[in-house]
Amino acid sequence: MKLSNTPSNLSELPIYRKALEIFALSQNISVYLNHDLSTLREDGSEDQNIYFSGDIVQQSVSLAPEIMNAELERHSERKYKHIASLKRLTNLLYKNSYRLERSNSNGKDFLPVLRRELKKFKKLQSSWMLTL
Template sequence: MSQAFSYKSYHTPVYRKALEIFKLSRAMAVHFTQDKHVLEMGFSACPKDRYAGDLVNESLLLAPGVASVATAKNYGSRLERIRKIRKASKSLKTLCRNLEFSGVRESEFLGLLKKEIHLFDTMIADWIQQLRKA
């Protein structure tokens, strides 16, 4: 039963939005850092590179987090996993702000990512309401 439920979680709009955020974050980080690898970003002397690397790492937590909420055995476990997703989302917003202050010229990309994160937060809230009813 949990495998079937797990399979369904990969087709939810929330999961797909989490993947979109990761792909967008990764593309932006590559662009901002002149095609550095994520590991190189973390060790860079440039704050912009480190923020970009952190952006990729934080966005990578969203999709597995959504899948783990969908497959959680009890309500307490779900709440803890949802808390971690929300924490990652908040961190992404902070990293976007840090990138803006670090001198990223392509602010329209950051605006797009912030909009997607906001939409994700709304989708998570709606999804949580559906899970409570189920």
């Protein structure tokens, strides 16, 4: 995922590249999980975990734009709003990955991989925030 109006130096930031990796990973995990979770149960109800698989994609797709917005923002107050949003999204991704791990799918084995990447992302996030 390359944003059309992304400054060239932004794509060199490790945190930005890691955000794109997390998005791709989340998307692949979601596709894999959806195959198992989209079938109806015997009683005709749907598996509620299918919504969490969409949530991880929605949250991960927002990581890179938040980084870009924080980098481009001139006012520190607004910059910190983007940083807070980035932290919130990361925490939600963690929470939803744990929820999905309890699902009835073979794809749940990939969720620890996502959490490892999120842990790396959080470390990058800490050092990146010091540069803003």
